[in-house]
Amino acid sequence: MVGAGPGHPELLTLRGQSWLSRCDVVLYDGLSNAEMLAHAPQAKHICVGKHGQSRIWTQPEIIQETLRHAQMGCCVVRLKGGDPAVFARTSEEVDALVAADINFEIVPGITAALAAGSYAGIPITHRGIASAVALVTGHEQPGKTKSDLDWPALAAFPGTLVIYMGVTTVETWTHALLEAGKAPDTPCAILRRCSLPDQQQILCRLDEIVGHLTPASRFRPPVITIVGEVTKLAETMDWFTKRPLHGQHVLVTRPSQQAGELARPLTELGACSTVQSVIEIQPPDDWAPIDLFIDELNKTDILAFASVNAIQYFMQRLFERGFDTRKLGSTKLAVVGDATARKLADYHLHADIIPPEFTAKSLLDTLQTTEELSSAPSIRIVRANRGNNDLIDGLKSSGIDVRQAAAYQNVDVDRADPKIHEQLRNGEIDWITVTSSATARNLHRLFGEDLSQCRLAAISPITAGVLEDLGYTVAAVAQTYTMQGLIDAIVAKASE
Numbered sequence: 001m002v003g004a005g006p007g008h009p010e011l012l013t014l015r016g017q018s019w020l021s022r023c024d025v026v027l028y029d030g031l032s033n034a035e036m037l038a039h040a041p042q043a044k045h046i047c048v049g050k051h052g053q054s055r056i057w058t059q060p061e062i063i064q065e066t067l068r069h070a071q072m073g074c075c076v077v078r079l080k081g082g083d084p085a086v087f088a089r090t091s092e093e094v095d096a097l098v099a100a101d102i103n104f105e106i107v108p109g110i111t112a113a114l115a116a117g118s119y120a121g122i123p124i125t126h127r128g129i130a131s132a133v134a135l136v137t138g139h140e141q142p143g144k145t146k147s148d149l150d151w152p153a154l155a156a157f158p159g160t161l162v163i164y165m166g167v168t169t170v171e172t173w174t175h176a177l178l179e180a181g182k183a184p185d186t187p188c189a190i191l192r193r194c195s196l197p198d199q200q201q202i203l204c205r206l207d208e209i210v211g212h213l214t215p216a217s218r219f220r221p222p223v224i225t226i227v228g229e230v231t232k233l234a235e236t237m238d239w240f241t242k243r244p245l246h247g248q249h250v251l252v253t254r255p256s257q258q259a260g261e262l263a264r265p266l267t268e269l270g271a272c273s274t275v276q277s278v279i280e281i282q283p284p285d286d287w288a289p290i291d292l293f294i295d296e297l298n299k300t301d302i303l304a305f306a307s308v309n310a311i312q313y314f315m316q317r318l319f320e321r322g323f324d325t326r327k328l329g330s331t332k333l334a335v336v337g338d339a340t341a342r343k344l345a346d347y348h349l350h351a352d353i354i355p356p357e358f359t360a361k362s363l364l365d366t367l368q369t370t371e372e373l374s375s376a377p378s379i380r381i382v383r384a385n386r387g388n389n390d391l392i393d394g395l396k397s398s399g400i401d402v403r404q405a406a407a408y409q410n411v412d413v414d415r416a417d418p419k420i421h422e423q424l425r426n427g428e429i430d431w432i433t434v435t436s437s438a439t440a441r442n443l444h445r446l447f448g449e450d451l452s453q454c455r456l457a458a459i460s461p462i463t464a465g466v467l468e469d470l471g472y473t474v475a476a477v478a479q480t481y482t483m484q485g486l487i488d489a490i491v492a493k494a495s496e
Contacts, residue, residue: 002109004079005082011195026043027046029050032079048062059093063093066093078093122233123230129233139165161226161228163225167223170209185207188206190202201241250429250430251431252276255280262435262487266490284313293380294318298331302332303328303333304382310408311382333349336362357481361394386410424447
């Protein structure tokens with residue numbers, strides 16, 4: 001039984017991650033972030049229901065499925081939102097395991113009430129305001145004729161009340177507190193999707209809560225409501241909403257295996273980052289040209305890499321053929337920029353030639369002025385199957401022995417996610433990152449005029465020019481042609 005925490009995928013405990021990495025089956029509910037399943041690529045993933053998206057399994061169904069896999073000898077992780085011991089019906093599942101003589105472990109998670117202190121700026125205890133806290137269910141067991149909760153005692157409670165699962169029953173529990181003598185002007189906070197980029201928070205009075213939560217479609221579960229003076233601290237302790245990209249929805253269009261390099265820092269700055277790859281990266285259909293480069297390294301004076309991917313796929317092929325970095329011998333290595341140089345360093349290789357700017361033209365200028373060219377060397381360029389040919393054309397015009405080969409290929413994505421297309425059409429996406437000319441053209445192909453519903457951020461003037469030629473306005477252009485430069489451009493424009 002693993003607690004998945006309040007929502008953010010990195011709020012999973014190390015113990016929980018450890019069990020996910022070695023289990024056979026994961027049964028997860030809608031309150032647990034599905035991104036955590038990346039820790040269990042070896043396991044079978046079974047969703048037991050998500051509010052508003054799929055049927056919610058009954059508790060007996062969940063127990064039966066858990067027992068079925070465990071009795072087959074599988075290691076099963078039951079991934080629960082929040083903490084398994086807080087309003088999670090864990091005891092019912094444990095009783096079934098005990099009855100079936102199945103060993104189990106309960107791994108705690110961060111429950112929403114505790115997360116609120118960090119992510120909403122509401123410490124549920126405070127030395128001078130609230131020395132006690134009560135966690136209260138707003139949704140008691142169905143069929144009860146009388147509540148087990150002592151509402152007069154809760155109304156007089158000398159501390160903070162945190163109401164879980166109280167959206168559909170909001171009129172019942174707020175009325176009970178007010179009838180029991182709780183002051184109507186008691187400060188409260190309604191918190192939804194705590195710790196996630198789209199976290200929502202409403203500060204109000206106790207007698208105003210019903211108006212904010214009724215009907216339930218206005219503020220859908222999961223929601224917790226905090227009742228007490230500590231909620232007044234939210235304005236001074238808030239850091240979450242003060243991040244520069246808070247409330248901004250950014251569509252990251254890089255290949256799926258590289259999207260995290262851009263999506264993660266955007267999320268850290270407060271953005272809601274969604275990935276829609278428009279180009280995917282694959283090995284070349286034919287390795288023969290790269291194999292020839294490898295075989296002729298002893299005759300090659302300069303080996304130039306046009307991208308991080310070029311290095312990764314070239315080195316992978318080198319190792320697959322049984323060679324190691326010694327094969328490069330005395331060949332000098334050129335790269336197109338600092339990021340490419342850092343990738344080369346991952347293989348314990350030093351870049352001899354790094355241009356001052358991250359462009360093919362800058363690399364061309366650097367190569368044409370380097371001392372090594374005085375001996376009319378042979379230059380081999382490792383790149384993608386398509387892209388700008390300015391580098392090789394410029395070198396050829398100088399009479400240099402130059403050849404190029406594709407270590408990987410860019411493959412256009414055929415179809416965009418319909419949900420993302422709908423969000424774009426409805427104006428729910430604020431920014432789209434455009435990291436190459438090919439990306440620009442594919443975005444135009446996939447989304448057409450709907451791209452005009454948001455702001456476009458280009459990684460370079462060349463990419464911006466392609467977008468403008470296609471009829472779009474570019475809102476931000478990176479000053480340094482890197483992922484960080486693109487992020488900086490978005491932040492600068494968003495703050496205007």
